[in-house]
Amino acid sequence: MTDRLEPHxxxxxxxxxxxxxxxxxxxxxxxxxxxxxxxVDAVLDDTASATVxxxxxxxxxxxxxxLAFVVSAVAAAIVLMVFSTAITPISAVPxxxxxxxxxxxxxxxxxxxxxAGEHSGDVxxxxxxxxxxxxxAMLRPLDTPRILQETL
Amino acid sequence: MGTRLxxxxxxxxxxxxxxxxxxxxxxxxxxxxxxxxxxxEAEDVVHDLFVELARIRxxxxxxxxLDGYVFTMLRHAAGxxxxxxSLARHALDRLxxxxxxxxxxAACPTEMPDEALAAAVATLPPAQREVIALKIDGGLTFAxxxxxxGTSANTAASRYRYAxxxxxxxxxxxxxxx
Numbered sequence: 001m002t003d004r005l006e007p008h009x010x011x012x013x014x015x016x017x018x019x020x021x022x023x024x025x026x027x028x029x030x031x032x033x034x035x036x037x038x039x040v041d042a043v044l045d046d047t048a049s050a051t052v053x054x055x056x057x058x059x060x061x062x063x064x065x066x067l068a069f070v071v072s073a074v075a076a077a078i079v080l081m082v083f084s085t086a087i088t089p090i091s092a093v094p095x096x097x098x099x100x101x102x103x104x105x106x107x108x109x110x111x112x113x114x115x116a117g118e119h120s121g122d123v124x125x126x127x128x129x130x131x132x133x134x135x136x137a138m139l140r141p142l143d144t145p146r147i148l149q150e151t152l
Numbered sequence: 153m154g155t156r157l158x159x160x161x162x163x164x165x166x167x168x169x170x171x172x173x174x175x176x177x178x179x180x181x182x183x184x185x186x187x188x189x190x191x192x193e194a195e196d197v198v199h200d201l202f203v204e205l206a207r208i209r210x211x212x213x214x215x216x217x218l219d220g221y222v223f224t225m226l227r228h229a230a231g232x233x234x235x236x237x238s239l240a241r242h243a244l245d246r247l248x249x250x251x252x253x254x255x256x257x258a259a260c261p262t263e264m265p266d267e268a269l270a271a272a273v274a275t276l277p278p279a280q281r282e283v284i285a286l287k288i289d290g291g292l293t294f295a296x297x298x299x300x301x302g303t304s305a306n307t308a309a310s311r312y313r314y315a316x317x318x319x320x321x322x323x324x325x326x327x328x329x330x
Binding site: 012013016017019022023024025026028029032036039040043 | 169173174185186195198199205206207284313320
């Protein structure tokens with residue numbers, strides 16, 4: 001790849017290139033050097049680094065911080081997977097026949113408990129208008145001593 | 153991989169930063185001025201660029217082509233300013249203010265001594281204009297320009313030639329009536 005114009009380019013383009021080059025030599029502001037180096041000094045002294053905008057143009061993923069973030073995220077995911085497989089689900093705990101019977105009795109007890117809008121024994125439930133219209137007055141009488149005796 | 157200058161920069165050597173400024177500032181300023189069509193903004197870009205270099209100095213020894221890296225930073229900074237300018241212009245348009253120009257580059261003069269040339273450069277699309285800036289003002293080769301703008305050297309050369317042809321046409325149209 002040559003840095004000159006292609007052979008077929010006209011001399012007019014070459015002349016234009018020279019004209020551009022002549023016109024492209026602006027005078028640097030005289031105080032710019034001093035201001036730039038003073039700002040660099042400030043950064044080197046760590047006095048102004050916190051307010052400097054990021055102009056490097058490097059992507060986050062390619063930077064050192066980005067790489068550290070990705071590595072730590074992958075490590076956290078692996079640890080989470082290992083722990084999740086090591087913990088036995090509560091549904092997998094074996095139950096004895098007695099345990100199962102007790103659980104069944106408790107379910108029956110819970111099913112037999114009065115709901116909103118129902119009346120059972122000495123306890124009165126005062127339903128809201130909506131629940132009262134949605135349910136019958138009483139589904140089932142509650143015989144708590146009998147159920148407890150069966151359960152225990 | 154890193155040059156002696158890069159190592160000195162990484163060590164926080166103030167003289168190294170001064171040397172880098174003396175070596176590149178003129179070309180950086182000229183390139184930014186053509187890209188942004190503003191000497192004031194070009195000053196700001198050069199200033200911020202060296203400050204950023206100081207901030208990331210520890211990474212510099214790992215960079216093979218320091219000059220190319222610096223020009224890439226310059227291009228990104230100029231691009232951000234152009235986008236902000238474009239957004240501001242659109243915001244003004246929405247407020248109903250009269251739009252002076254159809255193109256963001258043409259919104260202000262290029263501040264070149266050759267006024268006709270400046271007007272012609274102002275008509276170039278951004279992609280062609282940045283190649284002109286990097287080639288003429290930055291003094292980069294097409295291979296270096298390709299690395300800076302992320303394209304092939306052939307594409308950079310083609311854009312440069314198209315830009316020159318467009319400039320020539322614009323100058324002919326501008327100067328013939330005289």
